[in-house]
Amino acid sequence: MSFYNLDYEEKRFIQLAKKNTRSYYEHHDQIPSSPGQVELAKELAKEMEELGLDAYYNEKTAFAIGKLSANTAEKVTPIGFFAHVDTADFNAVNIKPQIHENYDGQKIILDEKDNIVLDPTEFPDLLNLRGQTLITSDGHTLLGVDDKAGITGALAMLKYLTEHPEIEHGDVFVAFGPDEEIGCGGQYFDPADFPNVEFAYTLDNGRPGDFEYDTFNASEVTIHIRGTVVHPGEAYGLMVNATTLMNDFLSNLPQDQVPEKSRNHDGYFLVLHAQSNVDHADISMIIRDFDQSEYNRKEQFIRDLVKKMNKKYGNRFTVNIREQYENIYNYIKDKPYIVNLALDAYRKSGLKPNVQSFRGGTDGNFISPKGIPTPNLFNGGGNYHGRYEYVTVEQIDKLAEVLTNIVTEHLRQTRTGRNEKPLEKYW
Ligand SMILES: [Zn+2]
The missing domain is CATH 3.30.70.360 (Alpha-Beta Plaits)
Incomplete structure (x- = not known):
């Protein structure tokens, strides 16, 4: 079942995927490291403005910032979401997204001549996506699911909430940032762009249900x-x-x-x-x-x-x-609500939470020490950073549903009492 609007999510993701926003470590002295990122961030700021948010592009940090103002008199703390506009170190010139409607679980020939095949015997996760609308590249570029699926999910949540003013919520901030893949974006982020935000989440990698607050x-x-x-x-x-x-x-x-x-x-x-x-x-x-x-x-x-x-x-x-x-866990361990809220929203969205350690770092590693604890949700796709990247529209839709449920659940638990159950050691 679709939560929001699969047509919108599919179209918006395809438009985003086609844009070359690859980041370059060798240009990490520039903010951002490539001009395509500026273009996209400015476009996203404009889009959020059109949705009725207070939105702008921060020239200094290259972040697009949007604030969806509270529509309730209730006192509820602002929360935030982050997705990154850049894509990994892989060919991003002339990206041609391929749509495979009602995916049948068979192998997909991305390029016959060059024998580039997306094969479920090699990537068995694909078998769980039968019947969904699968999107891949043409095998010669990456697709940029990481993190354009995250951006699409955030936009779909914002669109849904602005189109449903009867759904009450507090202030919701969204930031689309540069150069995550080269470890810089989170360092640039200015917390003044997220005034009073109590905590935030990144929407980066992982299957629906994955959740990470423990990093290196x-x-x-x-x-x-x-x-x-x-x-x-x-x-x-x-x-x-x-x-x-x-x-x-x-x-x-x-x-x-x-x-x-x-x-x-x-x-x-x-x-x-x-x-x-x-x-x-x-x-x-x-x-x-x-x-x-x-x-x-x-x-x-x-x-x-x-x-x-x-x-x-x-x-x-x-x-x-x-x-x-520094490990995000250091900033989360005494604040179990941040984790519990997300996992409650997962369950409400029909997802089984899968909490795991992340053997790397995220933007949250740089944002958390700035006073905004920021664990990671997911963006839905698979095979990130290469020619076999894929995502389904249904996975993006699930992300939008989770984000909306986090926002509404935050208000609900503010009223009825926060879920402060202590974090369990899951490793
Ligand atoms: Zn990413």
């Missing part, structure tokens, strides 16, 4: 090692080969705490890059862990190892640890 803590480590170059013929007792020191350091890292040996709630060390000659060596690595004390231990391990190496070789190692982002 993340830091970036750089290590510099200084060697001593002497002519090899006269090197006895004098040369200090930075490569040898680097190898010693690397071999002392925990060999079982690496991405290829970790899953679920495990953290890891990852050496991204190591380069050396006799004179000097440079290592760049990252640390990831969900658990705050485990994460602190991992950072301390690196500092201790550097200390040990400096003792052994005479102060030739320098280390710099930069925190990239």
Whole structure:
């Protein structure tokens, strides 16, 4: 059953998907990193204005902001939603969305000549989408479900609420931001654009029902090692080969705490890059862990190892640890209502909640420390970031329904009492 308006959702998503809004890490010194994002954000601000919202484009942060004002005298805190306008690092030129109505569960030939096939034996999640309106790319670009499905869902919710003024709600803020895929957008966000917003949700990745409030803590480590170059013929007792020191350091890292040996709630060390000659060596690595004390231990391990190496070789190692982002859980753990409200809205929308740890970061990792705790909902699609990306119109419709139910449930629970049931450890 359709909640809102499948025709609108299908058309709007297709229009959004066709726009090239790919973000570029190499241009991350510009806000945003590509002009297509400015164009789309401005268009979205205008669209929200036409829906009757207070809306604008923030030139400084490249966010489109909309405020749907409360239509109730009841005192209810404002809440917000975030979706991102940029798409991942994959071809986004000339995106041609393909519509497969009443999908039959068979494989879909995206391009016969190049033998690009979307095959349910390879992606069995597709079998759950039989009978729905499936949208794919033509196999040569991504589709941009991430996060244009999120944008479409938010727009459909706003349209629904503006067309149904009899449905009471508090202030609802929506923000469409840039450069999530390159880890920047959330950093740019100005909380002054969300005045008094108590909490918010990102609409990013995941199947209907997925919910994430537990993400990595993340830091970036750089290590510099200084060697001593002497002519090899006269090197006895004098040369200090930075490569040898680097190898010693690397071999002392925990060999079982690496991405290829970790899953679920495990953290890891990852050496991204190591380069050396006799004179000097440079290592760049990252640390990831969900658990705050485990994460602190991992950072301390690196500092201790550097200390040990400096003792052994005479102060030739320098280390710099930069925190990239902090687990959203740290900002949520004492505020179970934020999680319970979303899960109550899922159930009300006929979805079975699937709470899971997210082995990465989201915009919420940067927005939460700014005073607006922001866990992640979903946008519905699958196979993000590549040529096999897909979504169904029904999934987007489900998102719109969930968002509307969060808004109405927030007012209802403000009246009748908030669901403050403590969070359970699900991992
Ligand atoms: Zn995304």
